[in-house]
Amino acid sequence: MYAFINLLSAWMIPAIIAFIPLYGAFRKVPVYETFTEGAKEGFGTAISIIPHLVGMMVAISMFRASGAMDFITGAMEPLLRYIGIPGEVLPLALLRPLTGAGSLAFTSDLIATYGPDSMIGRIASTIQGSTDTTLYVLTVYFGAIGIRRTRYALKVGLFSDLVGFVAAVFICLYIFG
């Protein structure tokens, strides 16, 4: 099963890269010209995201460096322990919606410290794998098209992160416990 999954993920991207132009040629699309025509848009889109991402990354980076994150974690840890959640994974709940690279680094650190097959290692892996970086996704997707009023999108994203975190913890405790 594991070998099959590995093989599948190794073949998926090249298969798609070959299949799309092949299908295009079959349907008489001038594949190379169409590719360059579409690709032109990519540059402008990436550049238009810069201001949004810089703004977000500055705020998140300051927040982490100031120690505010540790403060919040420290305050909440006893409460979590009380309901049976290992406090070590709490920073991950706060990091995960904010920074993909930061939470991945933290997850690797937990896995290195407690071992991949420990309960903490399993919970951390599950949390990291089960949701995406909400603030990043919001910044990039809405930044690319210039949306300023995001309405309820952020609330929905953060709520689902919270649900995902709680679900990950209790599913792991139940399955591996």
Add this chain to the structure above:
Amino acid sequence: MVNWIWLFFIVISVVVAAATGRMDAVTQAAFDGAKNGVTICFGLISILVFWMGLMRIAEDAGLLARLARLLSPLVRLLFPDVPKGHPAMGYIMSNMSANILGLGNAATPMGIKAMQELQKLNPNPDTATPAMCTLLALNTSSITLVPTTLIAIRMNYGSVNPAEIVGTTLAATAVATIAAIALDRWYRHRQPPLAPPTAEQPLGKQEHRSAGLLRSRGSGKRPAT
């Protein structure tokens, strides 16, 4: 809300830094963060240019339209306000498929393309439409079948069974996605989107919240899903 979160992060950081004496670190972090943001965007250039080129072929060849038709009932349920056969549907489908298959760097360009198509349907270009919010909800909770990065990390640290988290991850991500869709639905019905205020609405606000919810579901102009 983004405005407040942003302001909160910056002000709290400075206040906490003042209390803990980490002012230098916070200053450094501000500039590192800015640099990081630009670096990420530069990394995105190659990915966006490449996938947007490839996706244009898929669009012109009619592949996206086919993909959209394939799972049309599901997508119509989630995006009732996107007209049938609109190109946004194809991109939404390819974005969802890329997420499910764990093709992270393909999912982002497709999602952005989908957003750009949805923006063409937006009467109010600086405000997110309900369809955009739904697409965002799907992407933030991102259903992934196989979390390849994590399996690799677990392997690195000598796990006996690196893939044992596939099942738990899938279960957790399914719960998170269902929660996201449910809340998104709830907001959609609670705030009639982009419709100019009608004479009925002030009355509705005085009613009990759940009564208002039922009422807007029952008499909404949008077909119930």
